[in-house]
Amino acid sequence: MVVIMKPGTTESDIEKMISYVKDMGLDVMVNKGVDCTVLGLLGDTSRIDPDTLMLNIHVDRVMRIAEPFKKASRKFHPDSTVVRVGDAEIGKEKTFTVIAGPCSVESEEQIIEVAESVKESGAKLLRGGAFKPRTSPYSFQGLELEGIALLKEAKEKTGLPIVTEIMSPAMVETFEESVDIIQVGARNMQNFDLLKELGKSSKPILLKRGLSSTIEEWLMSAEYILAGGNSNVILCERGIRTFETYTRNTLDLSAIPAVKRLSHLPVIVDPSHSAGMSWMVEPLSLAAMAVGADGLIVEVHNCPEKALCDGAQSLNPGQFKNLMQKLKGIGSNLGLEV
Amino acid sequence: MVVIMKPGTTESDIEKMISYVKDMGLDVMVNKGVDCTVLGLLGDTSRIDPDTLMLNIHVDRVMRIAEPFKKASRKFHPDSTVVRVGDAEIGKEKTFTVIAGPCSVESEEQIIEVAESVKESGAKLLRGGAFKPRTSPYSFQGLELEGIALLKEAKEKTGLPIVTEIMSPAMVETFEESVDIIQVGARNMQNFDLLKELGKSSKPILLKRGLSSTIEEWLMSAEYILAGGNSNVILCERGIRTFETYTRNTLDLSAIPAVKRLSHLPVIVDPSHSAGMSWMVEPLSLAAMAVGADGLIVEVHNCPEKALCDGAQSLNPGQFKNLMQKLKGIGSNLGLEV
Amino acid sequence: MVVIMKPGTTESDIEKMISYVKDMGLDVMVNKGVDCTVLGLLGDTSRIDPDTLMLNIHVDRVMRIAEPFKKASRKFHPDSTVVRVGDAEIGKEKTFTVIAGPCSVESEEQIIEVAESVKESGAKLLRGGAFKPRTSPYSFQGLELEGIALLKEAKEKTGLPIVTEIMSPAMVETFEESVDIIQVGARNMQNFDLLKELGKSSKPILLKRGLSSTIEEWLMSAEYILAGGNSNVILCERGIRTFETYTRNTLDLSAIPAVKRLSHLPVIVDPSHSAGMSWMVEPLSLAAMAVGADGLIVEVHNCPEKALCDGAQSLNPGQFKNLMQKLKGIGSNLGLEV
């Protein structure tokens, strides 16, 4: 960490700052420049809050050199984390894991039919929303506990472990009992009370990136869970907010190699929510594989009889089957097992 | 709401869509154009989710004409809402209310000293953080319940009602008993489970705008609280994330007249967090008054003896006194009571 | 185009608006709703400026249904455009074209050495900057005309056609004589006077996307060139500005399938500038191929003897050779000729 003192700061004020920093258990290297003095802080600065240093009236700027996350950092944990759930080994080298299922659980028939079909096509886990975060209080909020029960039924029938979203710390106990991977949605990425509770859970956490979050903020949210004692965190890139309006969000695929370098945690991609258009799921999924993601979480919906179907962002079972075949094709070239 | 069907949609598919919409209790006007057919949906469309309509494969786009919020809309509630707490009447015409206090409650001495000084300068309410949302799990998380107790003590001494931030639905009961205005921070603006709980509270809610939220999303979050039965919502603009790095966030002052036109709810400005620099608080506060805000929430910190003081974004009591005098000056010209 | 009149507009004012629109040669469908009247404008609305309609005090909003670009639209030009330069056929189905070379032309030795090496590895065109857009007036602005001369020399030696950036309408004549593809940089994407001049050129134009441009604005800039009579436009995605700071810009790979659907123009990807880090060039290049781009423009630098080398964002010739082999591998799986 580098602390730049304001031009004109007196010797005595610089000395006070140095003592203050040394009291925190750090060493200090002093650079006296023409315009200003620069302090280099040496030691474990991950626990230091730059804003606290900025409280000193003589400090001009504070710049981090080391990353503020530690448990999530590959630097201190060079081996990649592998999260094992059922048959899946998410994050394992040369492995590409696909999670699939409907946006919302709607009925017993629906979830079981989708579960069976995605399993046949090669999905390793089943996703499905029971508690839904909705911008409007008047929109459908999900089947809630009934949805969880239906997911469990689908798991019993197919053997696929289940992934579903949590929205409140009060629900952690219920999820702990019923769910295989607990998903934190983009809007709750900085719901710190929820993250703290999940740090105590024994279940893997799928942590989606916030809509306008930086990679550092995302890894700091993972750090909350890891610091609480839960080391099974899977990151999920799902698109960020940009000025583009043609796609709902902009899938940040360059975040994948960045995260793989910065952190040992597995990172998967959600190509369905980001684009919001089913025809874009295939090219984005292939690109996610090519860029180095550890897997996908894809929306698949079935609706043979309904007039209003073919969800804007969901694949139908046939389209998903085609996607899996293409992924296996490119995967074989890249040496990946899908 | 306007639904644009894809070019080449058959008569029969258009008829199915029309029946579907009529089944929701709406009327439909049909526009057959050269390229495509456009349906105008008439009736109460606020409860219709555009995404659901997009599920129809023949729908090209859905565009809202009416706003998706109803209880928060000035259209259906032309009179401005006035939130009354202690002596303050936030949102009352020709009134400008100032809330002030430290970022975090640190000690009994600190909070009482600040409370007395801001009261003398003209603040109507006391703010102070007890539960602090922090990006890093290693940063100070606030004095928590002890902080609430100290705020209550300061209230007893000065008579100033207290405003403090809540972070979890589990704390609503405690806040209900102890606090006068419950603040929802920017990161929790779309913590829907928390908003639902606050909808049942009898206390006014100060709802900060999310860092990358649109005005519509902000008003939809207010709608959650209003729909739950709590009509006392105060909106607070606190800066949005932009590419500018000189200021921490960019205070969106044009949001103030926009919100005043769209909604009947009072809206105040936080000039401290947005800029992150104490010298910018004064010009931004004067601008907030000039642009039509109903008040301010300002950080004020005291620390006469400490070496490390003069918070990067906090005013000291003397600076706050000066600010209040300038506000009274311009306020008198604008016919505002400060 | 849909025009929404304000609630309460009188019959007579609506009639005036209808006459006004009909005078522009359009037909109008009238939708009288409960709250407001909606006009559907039928005919060629691409020449209508929504802002002009907004000048009417009774208009609430104007929404486009058709795209504002016509010559760039796939709707009116279903066959993909193929730009032929030397051996390259950019945009041809099942073809993936790679352009490579240094960021800046530095010397005769450098440009010829790089040209020979990238040719051997399979690049079809040579890139190299002669005129450099620099944020600071004090930064190196390129070798300018001397750089152009050196590029021509490299072309003579290797047969590779050359691509370089233009910065001013005054230089169009010079580029017309010397260059094979004229590049428009991100900062000049809306330099309309330059675009107009390039519309009269006989050379293909490589149009980079602006740092904060939407896809629609990008295609409108292409429309300027096409409308001027030059039908050889290649689009180039090079990363957009987002809040992420780890990468210099965020490569928007979802823009590729979007542009391929909206337009018939070829679109290539610049993986070097977007990330700003050489180790990220390979994964982003593979992802660009997988997502459906027509090719790449990659920075390659040679500097065997210099102490300060291995540019932050440039590959060296060996790295580039490896990249080409990986592209050929995945390409063969996708049926693409590289």
Add this chain to the structure above:
Amino acid sequence: MVVIMKPGTTESDIEKMISYVKDMGLDVMVNKGVDCTVLGLLGDTSRIDPDTLMLNIHVDRVMRIAEPFKKASRKFHPDSTVVRVGDAEIGKEKTFTVIAGPCSVESEEQIIEVAESVKESGAKLLRGGAFKPRTSPYSFQGLELEGIALLKEAKEKTGLPIVTEIMSPAMVETFEESVDIIQVGARNMQNFDLLKELGKSSKPILLKRGLSSTIEEWLMSAEYILAGGNSNVILCERGIRTFETYTRNTLDLSAIPAVKRLSHLPVIVDPSHSAGMSWMVEPLSLAAMAVGADGLIVEVHNCPEKALCDGAQSLNPGQFKNLMQKLKGIGSNLGLEV
């Protein structure tokens, strides 16, 4: 400037870097930390391009401490620049200058009528667009040279100096002869060839901020003009692109105190383009004054006989007169002469 070497860099590679920097005429302070070595560069680093240093494979990061602009910096030029044109003294302490006029020059009658009316209300300069940057090649591009001629006529009639936008370096000579202040639009803020030409002009330049530019980039563009020898630059904040869609752009009023502190150049505000709605011009104008701007550039349009009038973002002469009275009211309280 601080250069952070990668962990594990050898002594010999660090020595090479130090020699390289010393060869540029700078002094170096060396900080050997536990993880890495940090070099502090002392001397005039404004001419050093951080990207060039990043070319060294052993450099991890380069961070500026000093600002990269020099001639635009208040540090080296503490007195505020005052630009004098006609009666106006833009940037003079305790002075607030208003520029007004139509978006586009449309006819002799129009421009003269508006010029006379805004003069009467207190505007010191006349604005009017002759060359218009338009997103679509099919939109009206302005009266061009005829527009300039009409502006000159209005100047003769009223004595008001004229401000109009330039779009191409080829037009600098014409503008030099005819115009009093040459405006550079937001889309041309980084049209460096244009900025270089304007650096040689004797006329003041009104430099609008780019839609997604940082304050530093904006001041670097001013630096181009100043470095060319033209010291009369007026900055103009006109709104930045954000995710908000209710307003066309987001007026960044916090940029005003930031720029006044960083630079000695005058800075004015355009409240018309940013919001895009005439009813928002008044609150934003008052806020611009309160926040410390040196003046405004406001759109005023007259159209007594036309059916389609009252421009979405333009005030009519009566509204402008009211605005000027309110500005004088608050101005008197703030000690400003309007």
